[in-house]
Each structure stands twice: as C-alpha cells, then as structure tokens.
Amino acid sequence: MDISVVKLNFSYRSFVVSSQQALKDITLQIPSEMITAIVGSAGSGKTTLIQHFNGLLAPDSGNVIVNGKDIFADKDYVAYIRKHIGVVFQFPEYQFFEENVFDEVAFGPKNLGWSRNEIRNSVEKSLKMVGLDSEKYLRRSPFTLSGGEKRRVAIASILSMEPDVLIMDEPTVGLDPASAKIVENIMVEYYNSGRTVIFVSHNMDLVSRISHKIIVLNSGKKVFEGKKEELLVNEILLRDAGLCLPEVYKFMKNLQADGFNLNPMVFTVKDAKREMKACIKRIDSV
C-alpha cells in the first residue's frame, strides 16, 4: 500500500483556545514494502501526521492518498483503510481493557467479523510474532504482565488484524534494551514479510539501524525526506529539528576526525567493530 500526502494542512480546534496549525502544507511519499521513520522534536506534528494515514484525523485541506485514491473519497474506502492500516499508539498498554490476553488480542479480529477459527489462529500467530508463548499467556490478565510483555501484547493486538501497513508511535519508549530489541525485530520481521512499516521515534540509533527512508518534521513542516546517509551529513538541519546523531555514527565520525581511515556510515555496534578491526588491520599491514 503506497501512501502519499499532498499539500496537507491541519489545525487542532478547541472551544477554549484559538486554533493552531499543527501541519503545514505537507507533501510526502511513503513507499510500500519499506520501513519509513518519522522524526522531529516534541510537538513537531509527528503523531498528528500518522493519525492522518488511517483517517483518524481529516485534513483541513489537501489529501491523503492510499493506492491512488483519496482515503475520504467515500465512506467505504475509509473503513477499508482502517482495516488495512494498523496504528500502535504511544504507551498502547494503557488502553488495555479486557480480562485476559486472548480477549485483548482477539478484540480487533472479532470486530472485523472473523470466524472463531480465524480469530484463534490470528491470535496465536500474532502472539508468536511478538515472541510470547500463547499457552502460557492466553489466560493471564494483561494487567499482571511486565512492562515489556504488556507492550508486546499491545502490539500483538494490532498485528492480529494483519494490517498491510503497520504504524507505530514511539514503540520502544519505556522498554529495557532487551524488550526494545524485540520490538525492533518485530518491525523488521513485519517488513520482511512484505508489508509496510512506519514508525515515529526519537532514538536516532534505532532510526538509522532499520529505516530505509526518513521524514523529518519541524514545527509542522516537512524539512527532509530521503535516505539516512543524506540526513546524517546535514548537521544544521538535524540541530534545527532538535535531533542528534546516532551514537554509533558519532563515535565513528570522531575516530575518522582523529585520523583513522574508516567509513563512519555504520549504524550497528557489530558493524562498527568490524569496520574498526578492518581499519586497524590496514594500519598494521602498512
């Protein structure tokens, strides 16, 4: 599913405050079957933007186009879009309301009118995708789980609807490194299964590790759309948008500045170690 946004404007309205424009004239493309990251400072419009992708918010002007058709073209189409574009919100575990994990994860498929068998299969499949043993977890109350487990159940409850596009808002916030790694792998696996993944994050190491495309927002405007290699060399743009360099890249860049002959464009600790080793070997063989 290709998503494109054309000249989108949006303001929040409220009885008590004058409206403020949250998104200004945004045009962008989210290619299908890729991982796209949306980054930017707090209040830059990231969450507002992704809520347009499945029609939770409607633009004041401009269009959100999915597979060539405006999502608000007719009522049936927006319903169709909501079935196929799943959104995992910030701190999704705060929205739990069912008594056990099975009902929580089955809630979406039930509402889609699936058969009992289909529901059961999708629940088991999605729990497996998030690395939870369904035997062990199905009957437990979601409220008794640890933070990392809760987040994974919350993600499973969206995956169970098998959306074509998975959108996650700050999916690793509040998780320890092990749980964050699991959530990272869920996104990569979902992409590997031929689906589209969009996520919002402030963690530039995560963003640079897994995304194919990055969109940067600053005060409601799109200021960058492209590859990480282009973004990371544009330090002024990064600074203005309240962002920083990924830790791995920053370390490697400092080494390069210190005279080490290496390629700083690496994004995982493993690749950084390999690059450093190769560099030291080159020095040794001279």
Place this chain on the structure above:
Amino acid sequence: MLELKNISFSYNKQNQEYEFSLKNVSFCLNRGEKIALMGANGSGKSTLIRCINGLLKPDKGQVIVDGVELVFPDTVLEIRKKVGMVFQNPDNQIVTTSVEREIAFGLENIGTGKREMDFKVQKALEQFHLGKYRTRPPHLLSGGERQRLALASVLVMEPDYLILDEPTSLLDPAGREEILSTITAQAENEKKGVILVTQFPEEALEFDRVVILDSGEIVIQGTPDQVFSETDKIKSVGLDVPVKTELGKYLKELISGY
C-alpha cells in the same frame, strides 16, 4: 539525606511463599547528588521509587528523609512534600483542564497565596517553554510537551528531593538535554537530591552514581565509570553500556593486540 534501609516489598502478600519485588535494598542520596537508577523491565525500579514517597508501604525496612522516618499515616504527607515524583507516563498525573491550572494545582492544595502562586506559575511556564500554551487543555499538547508539564508541576512545589521515572522518554534529543540540564541545575544550585530512572546509559554517564537493580536487588552500584566498565555484568542483567564506552573499550583491545 534520603536513606533507604533494607527495603523489602511484595505485591502478593496473601500467598505464603510470596516472591519479593524488592529484597533488602539500601542506599543513601545526599542533597545535591544525582543517582541514575537502572534495571530491566520488571527489575523493581518503579516499585522502589513508589516506596520512597509512600505510594507503597514497604513490608520491611525504613525510609528516612532528613531524619524523618516514613511512618503510615503519620509522616506520609510530610515526606511527600519533601520528595517530588514525576511518573513515566505524564497522563497518569495530569488532572486539570489547562496547562496553567495544572502547574498551580499543587500550590493551590497547600494554600499558597494568589500573588506568590501567579509568580511561581509564570516562572514555571517560562522555564519549561509552556507560556504559549497557558490556557490550552493538556490533552492537546504533544507527548513530549505533556512530559515537560508534568515535570514543571512537580518542580513548582520546590521539593528537596526529586524522583523522576523516565521523564524524558517522549522528548527529542535537544529537549532531553535541556531537561537534564534543568535537573542538574536543581541538584547543583538548589542542592536537591535527584533519583532518575532511565533506560539511556548515555544519560547515566552524566550522573554522580549509578545503581543497578536486577530482580529486586541492587547488583552493581558506583560511579558511572566503575559501573559501565563491567560490560559483561551489565549485559547479563539485560542492560546496555553506553555505545562510546563499548566501542572505546573494543578499540583499546584492538590497539593493544597489535
């Protein structure tokens, strides 16, 4: 000084062979000192900080703040005035309908006079860049802005000790740095004691001490340099060391090998 002496706590008290979420946790926090509290999800961090300001009652052990022991219910209010707490999810503590009222809420409750209150609220609005949102309902702020609001409404009460549960998780790097420097200024200039729960080892590097919990027990504590030099131990409890520490150590090993 804030002292924790042999704190033990269990959520499941009915069960005979219950498991403790905290086992014999002891440490001290001096005024002006900053401690980073780290641990995997479920290691007991949030339980521990809830014991400190009396949101939970420890089964064993003592919490002593500036010589006053936490006793239910006699000294709970006194201790809560001294120990301010910011929760992980700002939505769990925001209760009013506008940014300004949210900051004023605590002051109103302790009977602060109008002029003093207005002055303090104004100062907090400016300090946390919330001035332009003065009358806005908090749910129309972004996640990061709500985190700044939660912090502002606790700091305005001028507690002697600050306990912060991942207060910057929804902020961008620049915003996070700013909050951290606000916290550092609170510790250094106002001589407040700070406990910060964080998942970012990079943040912990800037602190005086790092305390690491695993399964309810303190497994490592010391200065950031001491703690993060034990890479294997840190990883065995499900945490990461700062990227620059890990890569720096690897580089040293590489160079010394040649």
